[in-house]
Amino acid sequence: MKKTHLSLIGLLFLGSLSLNAQSSKEAIEANFNERESISHFRYLASDELMGRDPIRPEIDAAARYIAEQFWKYGAKEIDGANGYYQHIPFRLSAPPTKGEVVLGKKTFTQGDDLLVLDGPSINGDYEMIVLGFGMEADYVGKDVKGKIVITNVGAPDRLTPSDLFAAGREKVSLAQSKGAVALIEMYNIPSPWNFAARTLNRTQLTVDNTGGKASIPYIWLSDTKNESINAIGKGEIKSAKVEVAGKINREIVGKNVVAVIEGTDPLLKDQYVMLSAHYDHVGVGRPDANGDSIYNGARDNAVGTVAVMNAARYFAENPPKRSILLCAWTAEEKGLLGSRYFADNPLIPLDKIIYNFNIDNGGYNDTSIITVIGLGRTSADPLIAKATQEFGLEAIADPSPEQGLYDRSDNVNFARKGIPSPTFSLGFRAFDDEINKYYHQPADQVDNFDLDYAVKYWKSYILSALYIANTAEQPVWKAGDKYEEVGKKLYGN
Numbered sequence: 205m206k207k208t209h210l211s212l213i214g215l216l217f218l219g220s221l222s223l224n225a226q227s228s229k230e231a232i233e234a235n236f237n238e239r240e241s242i243s244h245f246r247y248l249a250s251d252e253l254m255g256r257d258p259i260r261p262e263i264d265a266a267a268r269y270i271a272e273q274f275w276k277y278g279a280k281e282i283d284g285a286n287g288y289y290q291h292i293p294f295r296l297s298a299p300p301t302k303g304e305v306v307l308g309k310k311t312f313t314q315g316d317d318l319l320v321l322d323g324p325s326i327n328g329d330y331e332m333i334v335l336g337f338g339m340e341a342d343y344v345g346k347d348v349k350g351k352i353v354i355t356n357v358g359a360p361d362r363l364t365p366s367d368l369f370a371a372g373r374e375k376v377s378l379a380q381s382k383g384a385v386a387l388i389e390m391y392n393i394p395s396p397w398n399f400a401a402r403t404l405n406r407t408q409l410t411v412d413n414t415g416g417k418a419s420i421p422y423i424w425l426s427d428t429k430n431e432s433i434n435a436i437g438k439g440e441i442k443s444a445k446v447e448v449a450g451k452i453n454r455e456i457v458g459k460n461v462v463a464v465i466e467g468t469d470p471l472l473k474d475q476y477v478m479l480s481a482h483y484d485h486v487g488v489g490r491p492d493a494n495g496d497s498i499y500n501g502a503r504d505n506a507v508g509t510v511a512v513m514n515a516a517r518y519f520a521e522n523p524p525k526r527s528i529l530l531c532a533w534t535a536e537e538k539g540l541l542g543s544r545y546f547a548d549n550p551l552i553p554l555d556k557i558i559y560n561f562n563i564d565n566g567g568y569n570d571t572s573i574i575t576v577i578g579l580g581r582t583s584a585d586p587l588i589a590k591a592t593q594e595f596g597l598e599a600i601a602d603p604s605p606e607q608g609l610y611d612r613s614d615n616v617n618f619a620r621k622g623i624p625s626p627t628f629s630l631g632f633r634a635f636d637d638e639i640n641k642y643y644h645q646p647a648d649q650v651d652n653f654d655l656d657y658a659v660k661y662w663k664s665y666i667l668s669a670l671y672i673a674n675t676a677e678q679p680v681w682k683a684g685d686k687y688e689e690v691g692k693k694l695y696g697n
Contacts, residue, residue, distance in 0.1 A: 229594050232666050235518050238659055242650075244273070244513055245658065248483065248506035249650050255499040256506075257487025258458060258535040259296055259409055266483055267459040270532045273513045278520035279463035279530055282551045292458035292534065292545045295412035295419070297322045299405055301450025305388070305425060307432050308441045312425050315405045317397070320448050322376065322410070323386065323421030327447045330385055334437040338375040338387065349383035352444055354436055357389040357424065364611055365395075369410060369539050372422065377413045380420045386446065387420060390427035397426045409538040411545055412455060421448055460542045461532040462551060463516065467673070469525035476556050477673045478529040478623075479515050480543070481508035481563035482536030482614055486644055496646040503630065503648050505536070507658055508563030511628075511665045518666050524673035529557060533614050536564070543614035547621055554618075555694050559584060559679045560625035561669055562615035567648070568630035569638040571657040573598045574664060577609045578619075578626030581687075584672050584679040588628070591667035595660045597631070604635040619687050622694030624679050628665055630657075 247253075247269065254262045271288035281288055303314030312318035330352045335342040338355035355375060358368045372389060379387045391397055404424075423446075427433055435441045461483070467473030485501030500506075509532055519528045529552055535541035547554070559582075574592045579585055579601040592599045602609060610616060615625035632639055642648040672679060680697070681688040691697075 228670055229667060231522060232518060232663050232670075235521060236514070236659075236663060237517070241510055241514055241659070241662060242655055244510045245502070245506055246650050248509055249500040249502035249648075251498050251500065255487035256483060256485040256501060258294070258484045258538055259407065259456065260487055263484060263534065264459070267461050267532075267534070270461045270483060270509065270513060274461065274463040274516050274530060277517040279465050279516045282462055282464050284551050285462055288461055288463055290460040290462050290546060290549075290551060292460065292542060293412040293416075294456040294458045294535070294541070295322065295410050296407060296454050296456050297410065298407045298452040300325070300448050302447060303423075304447045305423065306445040308435065310432070315401060317426040319401060319404050319424040320451060321372070321404065321408060321422045321424060322453065323419045323448070323451065324453070325449050325451050326386060326421050327449070329443050329445050331443050332388075332436050332441070334433060338379065338389075340378065343378070343382055348379065350385055352386045352388055352446070353379045353384045354388050354390065354433060356433070357391050357393060363393055365539070370544065373410060373413050376419055376422045380417075385420060386423065388423045388425055388444075390430070390433040391424050392427050392430050392433070397428060400424070409456070409535060409541065411541055416455075419453070421446070423448075458534045458542060458545075460534055460546055462546075463530045464552070465516070465519045465523055465528040465530070467525050467527040468523050472525040473527050474556060475558045475678065476527045476529040476552055477669060478531055478557050478560040478618070479512050479669055480531040480533060480560060480614060481505055481512045482533040482542065483509040484534050484537055484542075486537050489646075492646045494646075499644065499646050500649045502650045502653050503565045503567045503642055504644065505563065505565050506650075507630070507653070507661065508565055511563055511662050514662045515666050515669055519669075524670055526558070526673040528669070528673060536614055540614050540617055543617045547617040554621050554623065555696070557618070557623055558695075559672055560615055560618040560623050561665075561672060562613065562625060562627045563629070563665070564613040564615075564627050565630045566632070566635070566643040567639040567641075568632050568657070569636060570631040570633050571654055572596075573600050573631035573633070574661065575600055575602065575629045575632050576626050577602045577613070577629055578615065581682055581685050582624040582626060582679050583677070583682065584624065584675070587671035587675060588626075588668045591671055592664045594667060595664040597660060597664055600631075600633075603633050607635050620690070622687060622691035624681055624691065628668065630661060
């Protein structure tokens with residue numbers, strides 16, 4: 205009798221879970237507006253928005269459109285925001301008409317072995333001083349006033365492309381505060397210089413850390429064998445002749461689109477599940493074989509932006525226990541700038557954000573799956589697997605770790621702060637030719653997207669977020685993950 209009684213309790217418990225799951229799925233199905241969702245998708249990936257480049261004016265139209273949907277659905281403004289926007293001080297910097305640095309008998313030239321990344325024009329001979337990586341400790345006892353500060357590029361633990369730029373901006377600001385006339389970083393890391401030169405010898409967008417002040421010149425020199433920095437450090441070369449002319453710099457206001465939906469549980473509503481996706485893309489570029497030069501970015505990442513908009517619609521009408529933080533990031537394609545700015549200047553305290561359920565995409569080659577970049581790293585994995593399965597999809601882990609996708613999207617800016625942060629991506633089993641056919645190409649359009657798959661993708665994202673927002677246990681990093689310790693520190697565990 206006792207065994208029978210326990211078995212009945214177990215069956216009733218499982219049955220209640222099944223009914224709750226069924227009701228959650230049915231509620232999402234009932235709320236979902238397929239035509240409206242596809243309309244959002246078509247507009248964000250339309251030619252009219254010219255590829256949503258953060259340095260083009262059309263990006264403001266995209267931001268306004270997303271903000272209007274948040275308002276229409278009933279998501280609320282966040283205290284400290286500018287309406288539904290978090291304004292970001294961006295700095296636009298175009299290559300100079302002339303860039304040249306002479307060190308001893310060697311002349312470095314813009315675009316070849318020199319890159320002027322920021323700052324005004326400059327012309328003259330200046331004394332140099334080598335300061336390691338250019339951190340605060342390197343300045344102790346050193347007088348840099350009127351001199352050019354020479355450093356290694358990046359920092360010992362910050363050598364990814366986005367890290368190089370972020371560390372460089374910090375070093376420029378520090379050098380300027382100490383009275384230096386310019387900062388030159390010696391590019392001496394394994395990453396190929398030729399790739400850096402192709403990528404950076406064009407207009408760049410960065411977060412302006414100068415507080416509105418003009419930056420000092422910021423220059424990279426190719427020094428892969430450390431010959432120049434060693435010669436300067438030994439005193440064999442004491443001064444540099446520098447000429448930079450025709451440098452263009454201007455300020456731009458970027459916009460993260462943000463909103464919040466308050467949770468229903470008296471205690472859990474003080475915790476937030478962040479639902480995020482970047483809404484920018486790469487703009488207008490080289491024409492393809494058909495003469496199309498607009499990079500519409502349907503897969504990357506209009507489809508993800510629509511997922512967050514659909515989540516706003518559902519959760520505004522059906523708030524979960526935890527609060528929902530909605531974030532559409534700008535300038536992901538320029539170095540994860542929008543999300544980094546929020547992570548460094550949060551509108552919600554970071555220790556209140558218990559999960560970042562991010563979306564970013566390159567494309568798909570299997571419509572039976574969802575690829576979760578970071579699956580296997582947090583305790584919420586079973587909830588995501590369960591939600592996707594209910595819509596007939598299978599959640600799989602990153603099949604192409606060699607691509608470094610986890611560290612190439614906005615989620616990493618929050619992971620570094622300690623927040624569990626996977627990325628919910630379209631299904632791919634390999635980063636193959638089918639992906640590359642559309643990834644950062646003009647062909648990435650809505651008219652060649654499987655819209656039935658898009659609908660399943662959007663719905664399974666909402667259900668996954670719902671389970672995470674309602675789970676009794678706060679999601680955490682799995683034991684041994686490289687972000688486990690910083691997560692424990694953030695949340696006081």
